[in-house]
Amino acid sequence: MSAGAASKVRPSEIKTAVREAILLITHQRVRKAAAALLVMFVFCTAVRAQSGRHGEKLTAVPVPVDTPTANSVTTSSAHLPEKTHLLVARQTTRKHLRTEDVAFASFVKRLNGYTNVECLPLGDMKQSQAAARAKTETVNPVVIVTFDIDSYAGGTIILNSQDLEIEYFLFAPHSGKKQTQGKVYFQSVGSGRLRKSNWPNGTPVKMTPEDAGIEAAESLYQWLVFAAAMKKPAP
Secondary structure (H helix, E strand, O other): OOHHHHHOOOHHHHHHHHHHHHHHHHHHHHHHHHHHHHHHHHHHHHHHHHHHHHHHHHHHOOOOOOOOOHHHHHHHOOOOOOOEEEEEEEEOOOOOOHHHHHHHHHHHHHHHOOOOEEEEEEEEOOHHHHHHHHHOOOOOOEEEEEEEEOOEEOOEEOOOOOOEEEEEEEEOOOOOOEEEEEEEEEOOOOOOOOOOOOOOOOOOEEOOHHHHHHHHHHHHHHHHHHHHHHOOOOO
């Protein structure tokens, strides 16, 4: 190209040429970057596939788990070390509701179901009589279950209430001293009220007389186990 031809090149043409050159360089860089990204994508996919296959192999191997059996649960639970005979009496209400008999029978049955516990019936008597009977005993404590009709709700007297307050007391032999006591509320279905249970920080509420008797028996048994564990052996 001659000097005259070069002098005839317009500035706009120079700008266009420079722009096209920049675009070409940029396009090449983009292609290179795209190629690099494609390679990275293929590599990551392969790694994930490998890790996925390893994960399937690990999960395919079952891990043995030891499940508790009835024997293991029984042997690990606390129980009385020696045979304990409980002389059990009851004090019914004046109405002597049928639910009182059901709750008391459930109470005795639950206690007899424990290892080294046997209940011997004393019949009906008052709490003071049970304490006096314990003084005549040399080994066996006396337990009395008392029933009282729960006729109050929020300061209001409920007529013909079927709800019960069930309490148990244990008196020590020789001294006749009260060693422990507990209470359970039985609230009959359809009584028209709902007593709030504060268990385990308060008195539990049960909806059937059977459950109320069981709750009282379990509470007494826990105390018996604790008392046996705290008893010091004779020198």
